[in-house]
Amino acid sequence: YHPGKANVVADALSRKERELPLRVRALIMTVGLDLPRKILNAQTEARKPENIKKEDVEDVGGLLVENSRDPEKVRMERLEPRTDGTLCLNGRSWLPCYGDLRTVIMHESHKSKYSIHLGFDKMYQDMKKLYWWPNMKADIATYVSKCLTCTKVKTEHQKPSGLLVQPKIPKWKWDNITMDFVTKLPKSSQGYDTIWVIVDRLTKSAIFTPIREIEPMDKLARIYLKEVVTRHGTPVSIISD
Numbered sequence: 001y002h003p004g005k006a007n008v009v010a011d012a013l014s015r016k017e018r019e020l021p022l023r024v025r026a027l028i029m030t031v032g033l034d035l036p037r038k039i040l041n042a043q044t045e046a047r048k049p050e051n052i053k054k055e056d057v058e059d060v061g062g063l064l065v066e067n068s069r070d071p072e073k074v075r076m077e078r079l080e081p082r083t084d085g086t087l088c089l090n091g092r093s094w095l096p097c098y099g100d101l102r103t104v105i106m107h108e109s110h111k112s113k114y115s116i117h118l119g120f121d122k123m124y125q126d127m128k129k130l131y132w133w134p135n136m137k138a139d140i141a142t143y144v145s146k147c148l149t150c151t152k153v154k155t156e157h158q159k160p161s162g163l164l165v166q167p168k169i170p171k172w173k174w175d176n177i178t179m180d181f182v183t184k185l186p187k188s189s190q191g192y193d194t195i196w197v198i199v200d201r202l203t204k205s206a207i208f209t210p211i212r213e214i215e216p217m218d219k220l221a222r223i224y225l226k227e228v229v230t231r232h233g234t235p236v237s238i239i240s241d
Contacts, residue, residue: 046096
């Protein structure tokens, strides 16, 4: 440390001048989508006769028509008006198809600057507390599955797959074979509807044996002994799916 009088070659940092503080002015900004007004406008348009057919007739359309015909009729579920004029079902705002309001709500709940790209189940659990429309969970799942950001950064929950290992090349014919069944074929005159395919991995020679799909295991064993073992011997390995 050097006293100020002794520090005659002070640099710019040790003798930095203090700047006067800038005047701070309060800024008030309201962030919102004015959702109640948009929901009310969309519901009003959706309830018109020419638009009501576009709604889910079995779920929403039926409730709207029945409520308009007999408002006092007791129902298990009914659309009830709020003080602001919007219709709700069990306290949740009904979002009609009209105006693509559902996509706007899902975008704000998933992709906006104030959301964190929730998974479809968590997003559904949060949204169902406030909103309702038919097939809501399926629509949310479809929307989240198409999010490019989630597709790029999502965490894999599956066990990492191992490296692909090719089977070794056989050293002798009919030591290693593969087999598979071709099923659901049209029945032949003898009643066969399946072909049992057995292929030698070295020579690619194949045996095609017609069988019935309901053949018991002992019958298949006898066919295997007759077609493979008696002609080529017992294989060392068999590959089948």
